[in-house]
Amino acid sequence: MAYDELAKRGHLIANHFRLGFEADGNDALASLIDEMLDELQMLSKKVGGIYLNRILGNIIEAQQKADYIYIADIIEYEIFG
Numbered sequence: 001m002a003y004d005e006l007a008k009r010g011h012l013i014a015n016h017f018r019l020g021f022e023a024d025g026n027d028a029l030a031s032l033i034d035e036m037l038d039e040l041q042m043l044s045k046k047v048g049g050i051y052l053n054r055i056l057g058n059i060i061e062a063q064q065k066a067d068y069i070y071i072a073d074i075i076e077y078e079i080f081g
Contacts (some may be wrong), residue, residue: 017072
């Protein structure tokens, strides 16, 4: 999957979280991460491997706190910004 397609899906997922559709956002985010595994090497080069690991850790932490706006911000601005 091309980076542009991943970015488009990332922005749509961010909108799910911003609009309060957390269940849809979480399902779509899990699906995106699964599909991204093939593209992870390219994405890692774009944002840096260690940086990407920190971002994913922040997403998990935000999910545990139910901070869905922060998840949306991470997806939209830090990963695909």
